[in-house]
Amino acid sequence: MSRPRPITPERIHEFDSLIDARSPSEFALDHIPGAVNCPVLDDDERRIVGTLYKQQGTFEAKRVGGAMVAAQLARHLRESFADKPKSWRPLVYCWRGGMRSGTMVQWLRLVGWDAQQLHGGYKAFRAHVMERIATLAPQLKLQVVCGPTGSAKTALLQALRTEGAQVLDLEALARHKGSILGRWPGQEQPSQKAFETALAQALLGFDLARPVFVEAESRKIGRLMLPDAVLDALRGADCIAIEAPLHARLAYLLQDYAYLGKDGEELASLLGQLNANTGLHAKEAIARWQAWARAGQLAPLFEALMTEHYDPLYARSQRSNFLRLAQARPLALPRLEAQDLALAARQLMA
Numbered sequence: 001m002s003r004p005r006p007i008t009p010e011r012i013h014e015f016d017s018l019i020d021a022r023s024p025s026e027f028a029l030d031h032i033p034g035a036v037n038c039p040v041l042d043d044d045e046r047r048i049v050g051t052l053y054k055q056q057g058t059f060e061a062k063r064v065g066g067a068m069v070a071a072q073l074a075r076h077l078r079e080s081f082a083d084k085p086k087s088w089r090p091l092v093y094c095w096r097g098g099m100r101s102g103t104m105v106q107w108l109r110l111v112g113w114d115a116q117q118l119h120g121g122y123k124a125f126r127a128h129v130m131e132r133i134a135t136l137a138p139q140l141k142l143q144v145v146c147g148p149t150g151s152a153k154t155a156l157l158q159a160l161r162t163e164g165a166q167v168l169d170l171e172a173l174a175r176h177k178g179s180i181l182g183r184w185p186g187q188e189q190p191s192q193k194a195f196e197t198a199l200a201q202a203l204l205g206f207d208l209a210r211p212v213f214v215e216a217e218s219r220k221i222g223r224l225m226l227p228d229a230v231l232d233a234l235r236g237a238d239c240i241a242i243e244a245p246l247h248a249r250l251a252y253l254l255q256d257y258a259y260l261g262k263d264g265e266e267l268a269s270l271l272g273q274l275n276a277n278t279g280l281h282a283k284e285a286i287a288r289w290q291a292w293a294r295a296g297q298l299a300p301l302f303e304a305l306m307t308e309h310y311d312p313l314y315a316r317s318q319r320s321n322f323l324r325l326a327q328a329r330p331l332a333l334p335r336l337e338a339q340d341l342a343l344a345a346r347q348l349m350a
Helices: 009-014 024-028 043-056 058-078 099-111 122-139 153-162 172-175 192-204 230-235 247-254 258-262 264-278 283-294 298-321 338-349
Strands: 017-020 090-095 141-146 166-168 211-215 238-243 328-331
Touching: 009 122, 043 058, 058 099, 090 099, 090 122, 122 192, 122 230, 141 153, 141 230, 153 166, 153 211, 153 338, 172 192, 192 298, 247 258, 247 298, 258 264, 258 298, 264 283, 283 298, 328 338
Parallel strands: 017 090, 141 211, 141 238, 166 211, 238 328
Antiparallel strands: none
């Protein structure tokens, strides 16, 4: 069995298993992809030990915490690690590569496994994620799909992926469609850190010699922020401009956002936030939109939102935000049905 040695994030792939020794709430906020959560202290225990440390000092915190850690490790040995062979090589990490992961590594090595500790812990991995994004984003050959609201940009990305294109779907990573009405039904957005971890994983999977198709996005997707390196790459990239008539866009929106009609009060509340966040519209306009929302009348609502809010906003922001939009490749789509998008994807790939 090899001696314990500093293991950096670049070497994570060398190990059979990746074990996150932090508490469940820390793990839920973000974790290294592929890691399994085997806490040495759960959330309540961590809170108790932290309180003892503040109120009674290091010794009492270690005395009580040590018993808790021993019980947790014994449980993991009986359950999570019970089927592991002698040749098993796990890599263990905690927040900073300190006592929690160090204690687990000691126990596992006493059993006879070649367990190692991630040097610097999750904090080191977090720095690695941000460095990867900053390094890779400027190297991407981005093709930015632009177009006003309802232009089926996301659906076109999906069609491109089906045709074998490389696609960076930022809205899928953020679990949000980007607008005030863009929350995914029944799903919360990830944390900012988890979003950036998923983004780094996506960038690592790209062939930098081939184009990567991506939707035009603002700095924020829901409550999440795009890292500066990704935003700068978007702003300076080549563009594809979808040109679709209003009636086709409306038909697409009615299909894509059909679930919003199931809860008129929630939709009306979201529309109320629109003016609170922007101050762009008269109270009468907001009230009219909210009345349509409560009545489940999505067709007049979406048409008004497009013509009175999103289209003017798009016209003001896109040319200043995307430097090459004036030289964009036009993509005329009279209809936005699946077969039309599939044909457009094949044309773009060609």
